Amino acid sequence: MDKIRIRGGRPLRGSIVIGGAKNAALPLMTASLLTDETLTLTNLPDLADIATLTNLLVQHGVGFDVVAGAQGHGGRVVALKAADIVSTTAPYDLVRKMRASVLVLGPLLARCGVAKVSLPGGCAIGTRPVDLHIKGLTQMGARIDLEGGYILASAPEGLRGADIVFPTVSVGATENLLMAATLAKGETVLANAAREPEVTDLARCLVAMGAEIEGIGTDTLRIRGKDRLHGAEHRIVSDRIETGTYLMAAAITGGEIELVHGDLDHLQSVGRTLSAAGIEFTPTERGFRAARTNGLHGVDAMTEPYPGFPTDLQAQMMALMSVADGASMITETIFENRFMHVPELMRMGARVTVHGASALVRGVPRLTGAPVMATDLRASVSLVLAGLAAQGETVVNRVYHLDRGYERLEEKLAACGADIERLKE
């Protein structure tokens, strides 16, 4: 397994081009199942999770063609065409590699009237059930049984519109039901829906495919079902979590990075929190610049559904706060087990005390390099950030977690002056 070695202590300066959002790309790719015409996606990032979903879609019968490789400042252009669905089963072997595979459930059921999708199972950051996906589809008239670790869903007469109120905000359940509703008979209302920019991006693409959706960007989505959807071309929104991660790299090293294609509008709560911590933001023609010229102050952060502080930036925020002046209280409200980076950060000298869902971080003047490893994507990248600021050498093990969500991470950071390299095994 590859490792990443970092020799810390260099302020990063330069530009980083932000790619298309992984968490927008995954549902968008599954939306290709809703039509027999071609869905062309541009700005597709080259990530392990995208390859995993591609394998799943191909076995369902989706043609996946790379129309153009990554060019200049844009990601790949791909054409997905589900002319014939040859299998409505998403097997365990593929689903267990990535939970987002469950997003094929809504589209398959809506288009084919039947789907058999493996239950995703446990996960490093929490139990992550899919009960809201199942309950919503049941309200839309599907019959659902759980058998042998699989979700067996059928709707021989087709799905019908329903009024669905989510008891908690779920990105994935909103996306699954939104896609299913585009082909249901009648009107579906999704209340307390997720408003994440990735959900909005999916809704916009569905509209381009002929869907009728009102309330895009709000917590109430109203969908009028259609008999069929058609092909479309859609550019994937830029990755706000990649943007937030690299702006914290500038902040933690006392440097300055321009985030090309970065959209601060999608990071408003992060921007507010980090401004209070002493980070300066300036818009540029291509995106915006994040810089820290003076001290770094401890500030509190609590994760919440969008537009609140994203859980996918909580670990990175903790790495940053571990070298701030003063204390910071970081509270995780989305996932029950998303502090796995804490013991690893502590091995690098961070002072963190966890009480339930909150972590009290007392800033230290500097971290020291160490061999570390993490069990999920965002925890891993928080250790990279810590390594960039630490004195001495840090080796991050299990780099495959990083490859799931960060394209050419070491190249992008090295181009800004980081002493970072991948050790191949």
Ligand code: EPU
């Ligand atoms: N939940 C339920 N029942 C459900 C669905 C969700 O109880 O049926 C709970 C979850 O257990 C969790 C909360 O609701 O406590 C929110 O989960 P959500 O469904 O919103 O998460 P998700 O759709 O599984 C997506 C991202 C995650 C990101 C979360 C929260 C994708 C592919 N994944 O997951 O991204 O953390 O939303 O914003 O979009 C990552 O990229 O590293 C990552 C984990």
